[in-house]
Amino acid sequence: MSRLDHIAYRVKDRNATAKFFQEAFGYKVQQEFTIQFDDGSSAQCIALEPPEKLGPETPWQFALPASSGQPHVLHLAPEIFVSDGGPGSIVHEWVQKRDGIGGIHHLAYQVDSVEATMKEWRDKGWAQFTSHDVHRCDGLTQVFSAPHPLTGVIYEFIERGEYGFCKDNVKALMESTAGL
Numbered sequence: 001m002s003r004l005d006h007i008a009y010r011v012k013d014r015n016a017t018a019k020f021f022q023e024a025f026g027y028k029v030q031q032e033f034t035i036q037f038d039d040g041s042s043a044q045c046i047a048l049e050p051p052e053k054l055g056p057e058t059p060w061q062f063a064l065p066a067s068s069g070q071p072h073v074l075h076l077a078p079e080i081f082v083s084d085g086g087p088g089s090i091v092h093e094w095v096q097k098r099d100g101i102g103g104i105h106h107l108a109y110q111v112d113s114v115e116a117t118m119k120e121w122r123d124k125g126w127a128q129f130t131s132h133d134v135h136r137c138d139g140l141t142q143v144f145s146a147p148h149p150l151t152g153v154i155y156e157f158i159e160r161g162e163y164g165f166c167k168d169n170v171k172a173l174m175e176s177t178a179g180l
Contacts, residue, residue, distance in 0.1 A: 002109045002110060002111045002112075002117075003109065003110050004078045004107065004108070004109060004110075005078055005079065005108045005109055005110035005156075005158050005160070006078045006079040006080060006081050006108045006158075007078055007079075007080055007081070007104060007106075007107055007108070008080075008081040008082075008083070008104070008105045008106045008107075008108065008156070009080070009081070009082045009083070009102065009103065009104055009105060010083055010084070010085075010091050010094050010095050010102045010103070010105045011082060011083070011084055011095060011101070011102040011103075012084060012095055012100060012101060012102055013084060014044055014045070014046050014082045014083060014084040015046075017082045018046045018048060018080075018082050021048055021080050021082075022048070025050075025051075025077075026050070026051040027048040027049065027050055027051070027080055028048065028049055028051070029046060029047075029048060030047040030048060030049040030079070030164060030165075031046075031047045031164060031165065032044070032045065032046050032047070033045050033165075033167050033170075035083075035167060035170055035171045035174060036171075037089065037090065037171070037174075037175070039088070040088075041085065041086055041087075041088045041089035041090070041092075042085060042086055042089060043083050043084070043085035043089050043090065043091040043092075043174060044083065044084055044085065045081065045082070045083045045165070045170060046081075046082045046083075047079060047080075047081050047164065047165045048079060048080040048081070048082065049079050050076060050077035050078070050079065050080075051077070052076055052077065078108075081165065083105075083174075084102075090174050090175065090177070090178045091174065093178075094177075094180070104153075105154060105177075106144060106153065106154035106155065106156050107153055107154075107155055107156070108142075108155075108156035108157075108158050109155065109156070109157055109158070110158050110159070110160060111157050111158070111159060112159070113159060114134050114141045114142065114143055114157045114158065114159045115134060115141075117157045118134070118143055118157065121145070126148075127145040127146065127148060127155065128145065128146045129143055129144065129145055129146065130143075130144040130145070130146055130154075130173075130176035130177055130180070131143060131144070131172070131176045135168075135169045135172045135173060135176075136169070137166030137168050137169045138161075138166070139160065139161030140158070140159070140160055140161065140165075140166045140169055141158070141159040142156060142157065142158045142159075142169050142173060143156065143157055143173075144156050144173055144176055144177055145157075146180070147180060154177065154180070156173070
């Protein structure tokens, strides 16, 4: 089982982009943080949560009764992750390659098991991954695919215990896509 967990944007101006999502779609700032890379560059990040917050009392999938007897299965809106970076950073270089505007960097899908999903996608020839192993943080397991040969999209698989983002995983994931 999977659901769209978050959409990650790499952009020229994270604050203006976050403001747009807040005003246009009702998103709220969940957290902000800076990633420092070993080369001295940095990326600034804003995680936004949708108006209907996911939490222990709200499952990520729920069903509503339908007149046909079959329930309608609904998923909550995805979180939004927005980042920008200074000159020379992984994020800045990625944005510059896209006319200085940036765009959607990846789509993240919450899955029951990141390792099992990686194995399935490798076995079926659906993806290569930007790292050999998954990235783990307290209550969080993640990995990126390389851009998919059919869609051009980088897919992230994420397994969450608690909701939010982990700075260490974000750094490792960003570093795994340097040069893409």
